Amino acid sequence: MMDGPAVDLRAVGKTYPGVELSLRGTKLETLGPALWVKNAIRAARLTIEAAPPVTALADVSLTVAPGEVLGVLGPNGSGKTTLIKILAGLIRPSAGSGSVVGYPLGSSDAIRRRVSYVSTTGWMGLEWALSARDNLRFFAELSGMSPALARTRTDEVLGALDLTDDAYKLTSELSNGMRQRLIMARALLWRTPLVLLDEPFVGLDPGHRQALSDYIRRELPARGQTVVISDHQAEVVESVADRVLILDKGRVRALGTVAHIMQSLSGLIVLEVVTELSDTPVLSPPPLVRRVERRMRPGPLGLMHWRLTVEQGPSTFSAVLTWLSSAGGRIVEVEERRPGLQDVMADSTVLAAEGA
C-alpha cells in the first residue's frame, strides 16, 4: 500500500496538437494514398491547414488522499476525460508533474496495474458475442486472476450491480443501462487502489444511479480504494463525492468539499425571473448582480427567462426589479433559490469575490 497521496498533481497541463482540417475531397482518403500524402506532409510540418492546438487542461494541481472520493465536475469539453486519462496513464501530460498511486506520471507500466478505469462515452469495450458473465471472466482472466477468484469476484460484482438475473444474457441482448452497469462491474473486479470513473451515471435510471452511487460510497473507500469520478451534472457528483473539483475550460475553478464550496456561495441567491420581451436596450446591471444569463423562452407568448445570481441584501430585490423594468417588459414571474454547484459550474466568476 502506498503511504503518500493516491493522486498528486502539480501544475499539470495537456495541449493536443490541432486536429487538422481535412483535405478537400475527403473521399480520396479512404483510398489510402491521399491519407499517406497528408500524413507525410503533416510529419514534415508543411501543413498550412493545421488547426490551432487545443489546451484541454491547464495548470491543474491537486492531491487526493487514499480512500477519498473526488468528484470532477464540468461541462462537456472542460477536460474531465483528459484528466482521467492522464491519471490512468493513457495520455502523457504536456506540462507539469505528479504521481499516481505512488508512481510518477509516465510510469504507465506500474500505474496501469493499480488503476481501474470506466469510460461510458462511446463504445464500452464489451464483447457482444459473449454473455455478461463471460465478459467479466475474460477480463478477469486477462489480468492473471486465478479461475477460482475470478468466479467469486464475478458473482460478487454481478450482484453488486443488480445483474445476477441477466448474467447469462448475451451482451447484445442487454439494455444500454445494463451494459453500463456491466462495465462498472468489470472495473470493480480488481480492487485496484485507484478507481477512475468517467461519467459512469450517464444514461442510468434514477434507481440504479442511486444504487451505484451508494455502492461506491459504501464499499470502495472502506476497502481503501480511492475514487475519481466525473460527471457534468452537479447533483450526481454532490451525492457521491467527499470533495469536488470543478473544471472550466481545462482550469480548476473550485476545489473543496461541497460544504466548503457552498459556503463560498453564502450570501448569494439565484433569481429566476420571467419577463415580457421588449426592444429597449438593457442597461448594465447594478453592481450587486454577479451574473446574468438570459434566454428566450420557447412558446407563443414571447417571454424572456433571466437567471440572476445576486448578492443578498435589504435593497437587492428592489434594485433588481428597477433594473429589469428599465428594459421595458413587464415582470411575469419571480422565483428565488439558493445557488448550488451547478451554478458554479455554469459560471465560476460567481466565486470570484471570495477568491476561491
Next chain:
Amino acid sequence: MTTPASRRVARAVWRQTAALGAFTLREYRIWQSYRVNQIMWLTNIFVTTLLFFLMGRMLTAADAHLMGAAYGTNYMSFVVVGIAVNTFLFTNLADPYTRIQRSYFNGTMDLFLLSPMSIFMPLVGLMTKSLLDDYPRLFIVGAFGMLLFGAQFRFQFSLAALGFTILLLAAAFGIGAISASSFYLLNIKRGTEPVRFIVQQLLATLLAGTYYPITVLPRPLQWVACFIPHTYAFDALRRLLDPGANMGLPVLPVQRIVPWSPLTVDAVALGLMTAILLPLGFLLYGRGIEKARREGTLTRWQ
C-alpha cells in the same frame, strides 16, 4: 525463499501466459457462440475448395507446362499450395492491423492497455483467432481437395513442411506487426494501411506466384519477388509437398546465384526475414504506442 527478481519474472511470465490463454478462450467462446457459424464455416470451406479445384481443373490441361520442372506434375496440387500459403500469409500479415483497429474502435484497447498484460499481448493475443479459425480451415481445404477433387500431396517431408510453415507465419507476422504499428505510429486510423497494401495487395498479388511459378515474370520482377516471404514459402512448400517435385533444380534468381540447395536458400531467406521483421515489428509497435500516449491518440477520443 525465492529471490524477488526470479519470482517477479515467474509472475510476469504467468501473467502473459494467462492473458494469452484468456484470449484463446474468448475466441473459442465467441466462435462457439455462433451456432450457425459452424455450419456456415464448413459450407464456406467446401465452396472455397470447390472453387479452387474447379479453377485448377480448368487450368490443368492448358497451362501445366508453365509450372516448369521443379514443382512436380499436378497443377491442382501446385495451386492448392499457392492458395494455402497465401491464406496463411494473408492472415498473419493483414489481420494484425485490422484487429488492432477494431479493438481501438470498440473500446477494448483502453482496457487491454490498462490491464497488467504487456502492451504487445493484444497484438499477439488477438491472433489466436487464427489458430481456431483460419489455420484449421486450410487443412480441411486440403482434405476436401484430396478426397473429392483429386489433389495429391506427398507426406514424407511433412515435418520439413511444418517447419517452413512456422517460419513463413513468423515472417509474415513480422510484417503484420509493422503494419499494425502504423495504426499508432503514422496515425492511420481508417482507410488503407500502406505496409499491408504494398506487400499484400501489390507485391504478393503480382509477383509471389500463387497460380504460376515466378519464372514467367520478367527477370527484374523476379528479383523484386525475392524481397517478400511469399516467394520462398511457395517454392519450399511446393518442392516438399507436390508429387514429382524436384529438390535440386533452382527456380528463384537467388537460388541460381547462391551455391546452396534451393531449400536451404528458402530456409535462410525466411529465417533472415523473421529475424529482422519480427523484432522490428514489435519495436515499431511499441514506439507507436508511446507516440500515441504523448499525442493523446492512444484511445478513442469521441
